[in-house]
Amino acid sequence: MRQKANTQVRLKARPTGIPQPEHFEIVQAALPDLRTGQFLVRNEYLSVEPAMRGWVSAAANYSDPVGIGEVMRSFAAGEVVASRHPKFAEGEKVMGLLGWQEYAVSDGRDITRKVKETDLPLSLSLGVLGLNGVTAYFGLLDVGRPRPGDTVVVSTAAGAVGSAVGQIAKIAGCRTVGIAGGPLKTKLCLEAFGYHAAIDYKAADQLDHALSVACPAGVDIYFDNTAGPISDGVLRQLAVKACVVICGTASVASWAPAPMGPRVERHLLVKRASMAGFIVFDYQHRYEQAITRLAAWVRQGRLRYREDIQDGIAACPDAIAGLYRGENLGKRLIRLPS
């Protein structure tokens, strides 16, 4: 199989904050012939996620930044359409760091996993059965270590990671409180994701009061996707021995330099609490365990998800900025026509 051309989204300029359309360009590139040990993936879904802001940032991060002129790094899911690799066969579905492009030539190293849940939509491999679900699973269960009866507070509670955190916490026997922006998202928290309480941080000019009402015995676990003033409010309500899982910092536009906020040491000291940063890539050796359980919960209807699917690669350049504008209700994906 041979393609004439490959449409790619490349990084054109390095953003200082949230990447905007002007930081990307869409180009047509030739597809090279496959060498031995390579295979060709036709991407069906491209992922869009908050962490991609960090991937293009020059500031210290957990991986090298995407270079100017390079295809934008992203997870994608698709089908192997040609192969000269012994372990990947035509027709297999794969998910990995295949980038914002129609076709990806891979030697297997950028493949996160083969998608085995063929009874479920392939798009889930980029969301609730992908890094989002796995992030929720390990961040909550391994770092937060909830006990039944704990009060678990989640920020960006209706988002792709947050909604999974809330539902897994409920499966673990916890009381769940979601923080989200706007009435649509808090409604989603309560009606779709089963949170026991939901707080609209945009409406709550008294976030502290709303939190203390929702968490009368304090917050045992805070799964933090935002940092910023939302976290400041939650930290004032920690229970003794509370655990703050730092998964993302979506509310902070730039970390160069770090913005100022109220110091946290006294809260942590008085409450013997902990804050721990967490990156899902450290758990790669255990992804299959998590995805097996997550898929079972999805099939049982205990783990629900929302998707925000945009059609066509032209949607990519504004897609990350749109996340930070809070315009999506569910995991944002770009679907490519076959």
Place this chain on the structure above:
Amino acid sequence: MRQKANTQVRLKARPTGIPQPEHFEIVQAALPDLRTGQFLVRNEYLSVEPAMRGWVSAAANYSDPVGIGEVMRSFAAGEVVASRHPKFAEGEKVMGLLGWQEYAVSDGRDITRKVKETDLPLSLSLGVLGLNGVTAYFGLLDVGRPRPGDTVVVSTAAGAVGSAVGQIAKIAGCRTVGIAGGPLKTKLCLEAFGYHAAIDYKAADQLDHALSVACPAGVDIYFDNTAGPISDGVLRQLAVKACVVICGTASVASWAPAPMGPRVERHLLVKRASMAGFIVFDYQHRYEQAITRLAAWVRQGRLRYREDIQDGIAACPDAIAGLYRGENLGKRLIRLPS
């Protein structure tokens, strides 16, 4: 045995920041007769420690604040001089929350422990073999969990807790870097307490640079007694999977409201690091284990200590403020004449 009067230091007014002499008054009180189940302790040493600022603060804390007109809460060590209690005999040495006063009537509940290390000075039961040593022991070993080869950074490194942390870390096979204020204290770090490197934060207008030179592979464990700008500098140098043990916040004059500082979430996230608050009183059931080991290290000459002993109860009112002025070299104690 009967005493005519008991000299006490009482809290006269509630400070908003660091307690000053005007917040205390020295009074003569009558000593009541002992009831059944009580005994009388003649205090030989009164303790002075940074945490006492929190004990008189109205802000949220881990214990109720000392009431106005009450004897200032403090640890003290002394001898049982009269007893109507079956478990405490005349002549026994005890350490506990006996307060800033010459004599304390106790029913045993305010006694932390009987002092069994009678071959060593009684004053040590308030320092390296008391809460300071035990704080260093559990904070470093249980919360920080050092591995041989780790780089351990300690703030207030020449202080009563910090000097023990540095030496226990060295016993545990770590590389130790002390941060202290002024050339006398850094000299003490290197010569008395065996730190591999010492940084004078008052001289280092480039604390970041001094830290990066002293910690070329980053900071694995930061034992934080100060919070504030010193901690901000250390957090910029964390190694992957670093642990910050929050033991005290000596550099912060008031937490009502919390002062602003650079947000920490990104450091913790990128480095998968943790910050954990720690209060030694949670480890009461294991004090004897720690003190047995600490006393053995003292006898072996592997755990050294400095004391700053002032004579007479009149030294009490200014003693906490003096700690925060950084004027003491070693554990501050008030010795009472017998």
